[in-house]
Amino acid sequence: MTVEEAIALVEHVIEQGQLNKVQALVLREAWQGKSYLEIAVAAGYDPGYIKDTGSKLWQRLSEVYGVKITKLNFQRVLKQIAYQTPANLPANQWVKPRADWGEAIDVSTFYGRAQELTMLQDWIVQDRCRLVTLLGMGGMGKTSLSVKLAEEVQSEFTSLIWRSLRDAPPIDELLPTLIQALSQQQDAELPTSVGGKLSRLIELLKQFRCLIVLDNFETVLQSGKRAGIYRDGYEMYGELLKRVGEIAHQSCLVLTSREKPQEVGMMEEDQTIKLWEFTPHPSPLG
Ligand SMILES: Nc1ncnc2c1ncn2[C@@H]1O[C@H](COP(=O)(O)OP(=O)(O)OP(=O)(O)O)[C@@H](O)[C@H]1O
Ligand SMILES: [Mg+2]
Structure with missing residues (x-):
C-alpha cells in the first residue's frame, strides 16, 4: 500500500471527503516515520498545531x-483495513484489496529459506524491482518459495494475483484474468488485440501497486537447446516481460521458471530486474 492509497482510503471515510492541506501533510510525513517536530520545522508550521492536527486525525x-488509531500504529492499521473485506461498510467506500491465489499451494509447512526470503523481499519492497525471476530445476522449491514470498509481501500491494502457467494458456486468455483481478473496478470491455490488452495491463501496473506471480513460466518457452525462446504462438509473453521490465510502473511481476526467458537475460543490467537461481545440492558422487 502506498501513502497515496492510504490517503484515498481515508478520504473515502471522512465526512468532508478530502483531507485538508495540513492533514495530508501530516499523514504523508508521518507515513515516512517523521516526528511532529520534524514535520513542523520542515514545512514551517507551529509544532503544536501539527501535533493537534495529527491527534484529531487519528x-x-x-x-x-x-x-x-495512533501516530505509531496508523500505517499498520490502515494496511490491515485495506486488506480486509469490510463487512460493515459499503464496498464503494474502500480502495478494494484483492488477492486471487488461483491454485497456489498451501505453504503452512514451509521451512527454511529465511535468507532467500529476506533478500527477495528486499528486492520487491525496498528496491521496488519490477521483474523478479526464480530460476531452478524441477522440484527445487520454486512454486513453494513463490507462494511464501507473495504471502510475506502482500501487504505492500493493493492487489495480487498468483497463477500457474502449467497448462500453457495463450496470453490472450491470461491477460483478461490478470486485468480483472488487478483492476479496482470491473473492466467491462477489454481491447480485442493482445497488444491492447497488454497496454491495459501496464496502465493498471502504473495506477496501482500490483503483484503478479506467474509460476511455471517454462511452459511457454521451447524446451531444448534454443533456451529462453518462446514456443510458437507464445511470443507475446516475451513482450509482456519486456514491457513490465522497461516501462516505469509501481508493480512487480514474479516469475518462476526452469529456464531463463531471453528477456530476463537481456535486461539483467537493469537495477529493477533481478534473477535468483536455486543452486542444486552437490551430488554425493561428486
Ligand atoms: N521450503 C520448503 N519447505 C517445505 N517443503 C518444501 C519447501 N520447498 C519445497 N518443498 C516441497 O518440495 C516439493 C517440490 O517443491 P516445488 O513444487 O515448490 O518445486 P518446484 O521448483 O516448483 O518444482 P517444478 O519445477 O516441478 O514446478 C513440494 O512437495 C514442496 O511442498
Ligand atoms: Mg513448481
Whole structure:
C-alpha cells in the first residue's frame, strides 16, 4: 500500500471527503516515520498545531474504524483495513484489496529459506524491482518459495494475483484474468488485440501497486537447446516481460521458471530486474 492509497482510503471515510492541506501533510510525513517536530520545522508550521492536527486525525479515524488509531500504529492499521473485506461498510467506500491465489499451494509447512526470503523481499519492497525471476530445476522449491514470498509481501500491494502457467494458456486468455483481478473496478470491455490488452495491463501496473506471480513460466518457452525462446504462438509473453521490465510502473511481476526467458537475460543490467537461481545440492558422487 502506498501513502497515496492510504490517503484515498481515508478520504473515502471522512465526512468532508478530502483531507485538508495540513492533514495530508501530516499523514504523508508521518507515513515516512517523521516526528511532529520534524514535520513542523520542515514545512514551517507551529509544532503544536501539527501535533493537534495529527491527534484529531487519528481520533477521527479511530471513531470511523472502531479501533484505536495512533501516530505509531496508523500505517499498520490502515494496511490491515485495506486488506480486509469490510463487512460493515459499503464496498464503494474502500480502495478494494484483492488477492486471487488461483491454485497456489498451501505453504503452512514451509521451512527454511529465511535468507532467500529476506533478500527477495528486499528486492520487491525496498528496491521496488519490477521483474523478479526464480530460476531452478524441477522440484527445487520454486512454486513453494513463490507462494511464501507473495504471502510475506502482500501487504505492500493493493492487489495480487498468483497463477500457474502449467497448462500453457495463450496470453490472450491470461491477460483478461490478470486485468480483472488487478483492476479496482470491473473492466467491462477489454481491447480485442493482445497488444491492447497488454497496454491495459501496464496502465493498471502504473495506477496501482500490483503483484503478479506467474509460476511455471517454462511452459511457454521451447524446451531444448534454443533456451529462453518462446514456443510458437507464445511470443507475446516475451513482450509482456519486456514491457513490465522497461516501462516505469509501481508493480512487480514474479516469475518462476526452469529456464531463463531471453528477456530476463537481456535486461539483467537493469537495477529493477533481478534473477535468483536455486543452486542444486552437490551430488554425493561428486
Ligand atoms: N521450503 C520448503 N519447505 C517445505 N517443503 C518444501 C519447501 N520447498 C519445497 N518443498 C516441497 O518440495 C516439493 C517440490 O517443491 P516445488 O513444487 O515448490 O518445486 P518446484 O521448483 O516448483 O518444482 P517444478 O519445477 O516441478 O514446478 C513440494 O512437495 C514442496 O511442498
Ligand atoms: Mg513448481
